[in-house]
Amino acid sequence: MAGIYIHIPYCKQQCHYCDFHFSTSLRTKEDLLNALQKEIALQQKFLEGQNIYTIYVGGGTPSILKQKELNRLFDVLYQNFPVAIDAEVTIEANPDDLTAQKVKELKQTPVNRFSIGVQSFQDADLQFMNRAHSAEESLSSIKRVQDSGWENITIDLIYGTPTLSDIGWKNNLQTAINLTVPHVSAYALTVEENTALHHFIEHKKCAPLSEEKSARQFLQLMEILPKSGFIQYEISNFAQEGFYSQHNSNYWKGEKYLGIGPSAHSFNGMKRQWNIANNLRYIQQISQGIVPAVIEKINEKQRYNDYILTTLRTIWGVNTSFVKSHFSIDFEHFLLNSAQKWIDSDHLLRNNELLTLSEKGKLMADYITSDLFWVD
Known part of the structure; x- marks a missing residue:
């Protein structure tokens, strides 16, 4: 049940809470896509010929890529690894990227599962987090993907933000239920160093987060979603029967996985490794046939x-x-x-x-x- 993760380290803008590795400049995109293709070939033996049952394209914002760019990666991946016919193929997408044209283009890729970064259905929350989309775009993007034939959809939601009341949180959950998305990942907002949110709190431009509010809204989460048939199969993940994330479930079950791209992590049972979190140095090293990874025997x-x-x-x-x-x-x-x-x-x-x-x-x-x- 091995899986492959591909990291696309680009975003339109920086969310105030995010400490993932990404860049808002696309000037290295072509070189990086070439490097990703080369790393896929270089890492061909890492999973020792195991069949690949899950592929996850994350970031960053993978939906920033064009259909042809995504298929370049998929083509090389399928050439170098034995991918199962019924493999789960997930792409992370931001609502503002999921235009009618983009959704139509994605029908021409192997993608069969969407992870849509909604975070909230309320504009005040989205503005606080510095998200690039609006609440209306969240609603319309989900419906657009559903109307195009995709059923296997998960959305991300964030609770514990200063702008989110308990009533607002309940409304977010009810909206997700009404949209009939079969999977919800819900996370408490956390403050990470070197983020805008951390800076705002340190300089008293934003009140510290309330642990009491986060705990209360977590309890509401565990109460509301199961009443509509969702199973809490992991602390932050709720799904209808048959819609668990296979890729993430394999992480939690200790299955082997390969991470491609800058900052991506890999695990093959006896060792784990993580690539350098620097786009330019990643591109340079890969061009020399070297996977720039720290390797740790476990x-x-x-x-x-x-x-x-x-x-x-x-x-x-x-x-x-x-x-x-x-x-x-x-x-x-x-x-x-x-x-x-x-x-x-x-x-x-x-x-x-x-x-x-x-x-x-x-x-x-x-x-x-x-x-x-x-x-x-």
Whole structure:
């Protein structure tokens, strides 16, 4: 169930909260597309011939690319890797890019799943976040994609913003339900260093975020979407039956994946690597036939911690039998001992060999996860 991620590091403008790697200048775009094609060929052996069941084109803003540019990447990808006929092929898209012409062009690509960066259906929130689209464009883009025959659509929503009231958040969720999108990814706004939002808060141009509001709106999220048939299969991801993100699910299940492009991460079971987060240096290195990546071999402790980190967030949970069979006996003992106080306090649920987060445990997911980490 291996997957491939392609990073397109370009955006029209910088969102105030975003710390992903991207550029608002397109002057290197042609050179970078050539480098992506070359890296695909250079990385042909990374997944050891495994069939590719998911492809995810993210960013940045991949929808900034033209249909011919996307197909250049897909063509090289399909030439170098055994891609399954029914592979899930996702593209991230901003609502303002999804014009009638763009949607028509995307019908001529392998894309069969959209991830639309809505963030909010309210203009005040979008302006606060410095998004390039309007609330009306969010609505029209989703309907346009649906009317063109795509059913497998996910939208991103952000809660906990200073401009978002509880009523506004409930309205956003209800709008998503009314649009019949089968998948919603919802994230609490966070403050990352070197972002405009961090600068605004530091210089008192914006009030600090409210953890209480974020927690309250997270509880509303867990209450409202499941009433309409959504399954919370991961802390931030809700889907109707049959519409889980296969690509992200494979991340959480520890499957192998290859990342192509500047700042992209890869994992093949025994080592992980991440490419340099610099477009010009990436292009230069790739042109010389060198993949500019930091490579890290993973020891047993790191593999255990990665397993806890990715699985505890999901409905599949931590499998104590898996820990027993894949790690030294000390790790099983440590896990069971560390988990017991969280089981006793009803933050963790134990069902035979499975450990999963309860609803109140999900409010403390990061803290509980770190408490289950093996630390020397």
